[in-house]
């Protein structure tokens with residue numbers, strides 16, 4: 001008897017907890033307290049404000065850009081992807097008042113990065129590796145990643161059709177932009193502040209050029 005076990009079509013999610021981010025997070029929170037008009041919220045449109053226009057003049061935005069590049073490189077390395085000649089970047093913020101949430105959506109990009117500058121306090125690990133999450137327990141500003149397999153939750157043999165991420169300041173996630181995700185209501189009196197980066201990979205113009213880069 002020959003038994004072979006495959007796990008096809010997994011979805012890679014990379015998390016990075018950056019150390020010593022308190023000064024950066026404080027600068028980012030202060031920036032948006034002073035200039036709330038910068039907050040463009042979740043925005044799918046190609047003409048969305050790109051906060052990277054501030055990178056040359058606001059050091060915190062440049063630090064954020066650098067951290068997102070680090071995250072994208074980790075994701076691409078983990079997937080064994082070495083071909084892109086560049087990455088187009090679109091950075092926007094999500095500054096939430098009490099009671100605000102984000103409905104299920106995905107992004108027009110290849111990869112999404114999320115970075116948390118200010119969140120509710122929690123002692124929990126960001127991702128519980130065990131499969132014991134209650135889908136309908138809202139929590140406080142919890143990020144829900146939904147299984148990209150269509151109607152995966154409708155089969156009783158499905159092991160896990162969603163993942164909850166309990167955010168904390170300094171945490172970054174990188175995952176494919178096709179992954180549907182949502183955020184449960186923010187319960188605190190303060191402004192919760194997160195940033196999203198859309199990564200669009202740029203590829204060499206011709207197959208010959210592609211091979212020359214390898």
Ligand SMILES: [Fe+2]
Pocket residue numbers: 042105106107181196
């Ligand atoms: Fe999003």
